[in-house]
Amino acid sequence: MTKSKQLSSRFYEISEKEKGQILILLKGKIDIKNSAYLLKELTPAIKGNALSSLVIDLGKVDYLDDFGALVLLETKRLVAEQKGKFSIVNVKDNIKGILSLVNFESNEYFMPLKKYTRPNILVHLGESAIQNTDNIRFFISFLGSVILSFIHVCLHPKDLRIDDTITYMKKTGVDALPIVALISFLLGLVMAFTSSLQLQQFGANIYVASLVSIAMVSELGPIMTAIVVAGRSGSAFAAEIGTMKISEEIDALFTMGFNTTIFLAVPRIIACIIVVPILTLFSDLFAISGGLMVGVFMLDLSTTSYINQTMETLTLFEVMWGLGKSFVFAALIAWIGCLRGFQTRGGADSVGNAATSAVVSSIFLIILFDSIFAVLRSYW
Amino acid sequence: MKKQAIIKVKNLTAQYGDDVILDNISFDVFEGEILVVLGSSGCGKSTLLRHMIGLDKPFLGNIIIDGENITSSDGLYYNVLKKIGVLFQSSALFGSMTLSENIALPIKEYSDLSKSSIINLVRMKLCMVNLQGYEDYLPSKISGGMKKRAGLARALALNPKILFLDEPTAGLDPVSSAEIDELILLINKSIGTTMVIVTHALDSILNVAQRIIMLDKTTKSIIAEGDPRYLKDHSKNVSVRQFFNRKAKIRI
Numbered sequence: 106m107t108k109s110k111q112l113s114s115r116f117y118e119i120s121e122k123e124k125g126q127i128l129i130l131l132k133g134k135i136d137i138k139n140s141a142y143l144l145k146e147l148t149p150a151i152k153g154n155a156l157s158s159l160v161i162d163l164g165k166v167d168y169l170d171d172f173g174a175l176v177l178l179e180t181k182r183l184v185a186e187q188k189g190k191f192s193i194v195n196v197k198d199n200i201k202g203i204l205s206l207v208n209f210e211s212n213e214y215f216m217p218l219k220k221y222t223r224p225n226i227l228v229h230l231g232e233s234a235i236q237n238t239d240n241i242r243f244f245i246s247f248l249g250s251v252i253l254s255f256i257h258v259c260l261h262p263k264d265l266r267i268d269d270t271i272t273y274m275k276k277t278g279v280d281a282l283p284i285v286a287l288i289s290f291l292l293g294l295v296m297a298f299t300s301s302l303q304l305q306q307f308g309a310n311i312y313v314a315s316l317v318s319i320a321m322v323s324e325l326g327p328i329m330t331a332i333v334v335a336g337r338s339g340s341a342f343a344a345e346i347g348t349m350k351i352s353e354e355i356d357a358l359f360t361m362g363f364n365t366t367i368f369l370a371v372p373r374i375i376a377c378i379i380v381v382p383i384l385t386l387f388s389d390l391f392a393i394s395g396g397l398m399v400g401v402f403m404l405d406l407s408t409t410s411y412i413n414q415t416m417e418t419l420t421l422f423e424v425m426w427g428l429g430k431s432f433v434f435a436a437l438i439a440w441i442g443c444l445r446g447f448q449t450r451g452g453a454d455s456v457g458n459a460a461t462s463a464v465v466s467s468i469f470l471i472i473l474f475d476s477i478f479a480v481l482r483s484y485w
Numbered sequence: 486m487k488k489q490a491i492i493k494v495k496n497l498t499a500q501y502g503d504d505v506i507l508d509n510i511s512f513d514v515f516e517g518e519i520l521v522v523l524g525s526s527g528c529g530k531s532t533l534l535r536h537m538i539g540l541d542k543p544f545l546g547n548i549i550i551d552g553e554n555i556t557s558s559d560g561l562y563y564n565v566l567k568k569i570g571v572l573f574q575s576s577a578l579f580g581s582m583t584l585s586e587n588i589a590l591p592i593k594e595y596s597d598l599s600k601s602s603i604i605n606l607v608r609m610k611l612c613m614v615n616l617q618g619y620e621d622y623l624p625s626k627i628s629g630g631m632k633k634r635a636g637l638a639r640a641l642a643l644n645p646k647i648l649f650l651d652e653p654t655a656g657l658d659p660v661s662s663a664e665i666d667e668l669i670l671l672i673n674k675s676i677g678t679t680m681v682i683v684t685h686a687l688d689s690i691l692n693v694a695q696r697i698i699m700l701d702k703t704t705k706s707i708i709a710e711g712d713p714r715y716l717k718d719h720s721k722n723v724s725v726r727q728f729f730n731r732k733a734k735i736r737i
């Protein structure tokens with residue numbers, strides 16, 4: 106008799122009757138706990154041999170789930186790779202049930218999964234070109250839709266959702282006031298301090314007041330406020346609308362006959378363009394008081410002279426110019442926030458992307474429009 | 486032979502804020518059985534399920550799963566979590582992962598199988614719920630019914646001892662619902678999984694349930710318990726018979 110190898114453990118016995126004919130007897134319970142172990146043990150025993158047939162005896166298996174079926178399947182694959190014959194004997198009824206449930210007999214498992222083929226670079230290029238055109242088209246059509254909705258709301262003020270608008274005014278304005286105030290105050294402080302280092306050399310301390318007020322009111326106040334609002338509210342708009350979009354709430358609104366732009370975008374935009382200029386005014390005030398602190402406590406200026414200098418420097422035009430800019434910034438932030446929300450498609454991650462992109466786009470637009478304003482003004 | 490209770494709900498009172506949803510209810514779920522929880526919508530079925538899983542803490546009472554009291558341990562019941570699988574009412578598939586990644590996630594975490602074995606196992610699981618070929622789809626690209634089935638496959642990923650299903654057949658066509666019912670029965674028979682199912686579908690209750698408990702919105706408690714095929718005609722409670730025989734409530 107030829108050498109007959111014997112390998113065994115608690116869960117299996119491998120025996121080789123004749124050369125290349127292996128019998129595996131499985132025992133007990135084959136499930137998540139031991140399937141990985143079994144696979145590790147059985148694979149070398151099968152792979153090492155020149156195999157002509159393999160029989161698996163399930164007679165002593167009292168429980169087998171799909172993890173067990175996986176063991177059988179992987180074994181079957183190994184045998185098939187060596188062109189051997191594979192068979193299972195003594196299958197109990199409940200195990201038959203499982204095997205048919207996972208469609209064990211089908212050869213499908215041996216076919217590789219339809220691999221997702223990476224499209225070549227031309228396809229990529231084309232796709233992103235199409236996507237970008239779509240984006241631009243949506244960009245423009247959304248702008249149009251917002252303008253039309255505004256006209257509609259002006260003609261039919263009753264269609265404006267007043268309650269929503271007030272809620273958003275509170276969220277965008279009142280709730281942002283502390284942080285805007287703090288940032289502006291510190292900014293005024295820093296500006297006054299830095300400029301005083303230079304101006305002191307010429308004994309021109311009093312011009313600190315002019316510098317702080319002019320810089321804040323016409324440039325930094327509107328920009329700082331807009332950036333804070335973009336970070337707080339622009340992202341929130343995009344996330345809110347984006348979540349509504351992916352959970353089909355916007356489709357529900359649409360089918361109820363609502364104009365989604367009037368329903369969702371217009372209240373947010375109106376709230377923004379009302380409160381952001383007011384926030385900007387506060388920002389100017391706090392920055393000036395920051396400057397005042399430095400002026401009074403470090404530069405020995407009197408409160409009255411500081412305020413007088415400020416009043417002299419600031420013209421009404423300057424203040425209105427700053428507020429006009431913040432009005433435009435507000436419209437941009439709210440518009441881009443809503444736009445990104447409406448553009449959301451897919452799952453939770455796309456909502457995150459929408460919020461991020463809302464902030465990035467609004468900051469870009471803020472700076473871009475600020476430059477445009479600067480150019481305009483120089484040709485005034 | 487009396488089977489052993491695997492889940493014990495003892496004097497459970499569930500509240501959201503001051504709203505009492507379930508008032509002092511007690512029942513057992515026995516090992517290997519299929520228990521269906523039913524009742525009109527809004528009566529607290531999902532709430533009951535969330536409490537049994539430990540997602541919400543009871544206001545009063547205890548829930549004991551496989552000998553472990555999940556209400557006393559402060560969220561530290563990982564041992565219990567390994568024994569249960571849940572299909573949520575809204576499927577709760579992870580939107581940024583494909584179906585196979587969704588199912589492979591717990592398998593990768595809790596088993597030592599090799600990558601290629603896991604791929605095959607996932608294919609088997611998807612095959613079980615009749616979704617072969619959809620391995621690389623994102624949840625947003627498949628229909629609601631398919632999401633339900635994929636969610637079921639994910640709940641089954643580790644072949645848990647107990648499976649909680651919240652409305653597994655809601656939103657499915659009759660053929661798919663029947664297939665899900667059959668699948669539930671097959672899994673229960675061949676793997677011996679204990680199932681707690683919330684459903685409204687009458688035919689699937691009569692097909693699948695070995696025992697039901699029926700919740701009631703007004704009394705906030707269990708108004709019927711037992712074999713649905715018997716209760717259908719013999720329950721003393723009118724509203725139970727109405728439910729099973731599809732009668733509208735008579736308005737006075």
Ligand SMILES: Nc1ncnc2c1ncn2[C@@H]1O[C@H](COP(=O)(O)OP(=O)(O)O)[C@@H](O)[C@H]1O
Pocket residue numbers: 501504506524525526527528529530531532533
């Ligand atoms: N998170 C929650 N907060 C407050 N009340 C809730 C919450 N979830 C559900 N409810 C209330 O509990 C009751 C039961 O809800 P639920 O268990 O979802 O019913 P169903 O039987 O339809 O699954 C309902 O009246 C619902 O208003």
Ligand SMILES: [Mg+2]
Pocket residue numbers: 530531532574
């Ligand atoms: Mg529910």
